[in-house]
Amino acid sequence: MRAASRTVADGQNRRAEVVAATRRVIARDGLDKASMRAIAQELGCTTGVLTHYFRDKEAMLDVVLAEIVAGVDDRRRRLLSGDYGLADVIDYLCDTLPNSDDQIEWWKAWLAFTSASFGAGRRGTTHTRFYDQLRRNWESSFRELAARGEIRADIDPALEGDSLLALLDGMGVQILISPDKLPRDRQRAILTRHFSSIVP
Amino acid sequence: MRAASRTVADGQNRRAEVVAATRRVIARDGLDKASMRAIAQELGCTTGVLTHYFRDKEAMLDVVLAEIVAGVDDRRRRLLSGDYGLADVIDYLCDTLPNSDDQIEWWKAWLAFTSASFGAGRRGTTHTRFYDQLRRNWESSFRELAARGEIRADIDPALEGDSLLALLDGMGVQILISPDKLPRDRQRAILTRHFSSIVP
């Protein structure tokens, strides 16, 4: 009945709409409040839609988590296009941090999965592998920056990657908890201070 | 009946036992799995004990959260006794990070509360106030270190506090996710690098 109000080819997007609604509820109300009925209500339908496009609730959450990871990759690929300096990295980091509504949603959902992954075993590996990948990516980026003379040549790329990853994660959490204590210019100051020891 | 196997004056400690069991279950199985029955089973009793000493489940969780905050304060007070240098701060930070079984439990529980506090509003203020306090504490510590000549005199104490707080939080999360990627010596390396720009 209500399907008549939808356009055709919606079936393709319908699945993505479910995922988006799921992520929205998780970010707004928390992972524990993200029940099938709550997600369905967020989308404006019944749970029949969810069960039609996904076998399990777990399958839904897996896709949400996968999209978060893919989103980080996408933004990072945009940074790496062409020659980028330390200033570009700082700009990229500020865009990645939970400043915009979009990023706040991503970060909250990601953090919800993170704390939930401690108990469970299956989704925990997703986190370790994702962070391993981020570590390797940053390491190679710092190696590249050092080779191009953007930063000092005697730095330890792996150590720089680990340090930045930790700082970034911590800043994200702090911003989510009290955004007004850590506005954009404050973030830039922290990042600039962090990189002050590796500028040539 | 089973109360006969307990000693007298237990009534005083019994409440603390409930809190400890609650924290244990949260750290091991996650906040969502920490049901009244699960906590009671962890303690080896029924939910009657829990309802006897606490009005709500929420009241229990509040005490758990308060104990975590108090634990951080206790450890910090031990650091501030007497003259402490930058090396002492690094030692303290390594002890605070989730390296020991105790600290792992504290950190996991804290992180569970953190991600859960985004949706709810009541417990969220606990987080913001706690972090504000940490921020102020670190700021004054850095000011003191600068006055004593342990670190450079031209640093920004508030910025140093914010930076360290973020880095510390991030390192804690990273260690919980993949402890073998961030062992103790690696942690020390990151902290040493972090402080390299403020040594005299």
Next chain:
DNA sequence: ATTGCATCATAACAGTTATTATGTATGTAA
């Protein structure tokens, strides 16, 4: 026209949740 498939709604199911009320020992004080 009819068959069939995709897309949902509805309802029932068993399980789990926190909360509450009630019962039952045990110890203490009068």
Next chain:
DNA sequence: TTACATACATAATAACTGTTATGATGCAAT
């Protein structure tokens, strides 16, 4: 002993959880 509060266990309750089965609707092809 009697009276009473402490310290639990037990059980019932209503609400909520994910999953599943069953229908209903509309479109597309035969």
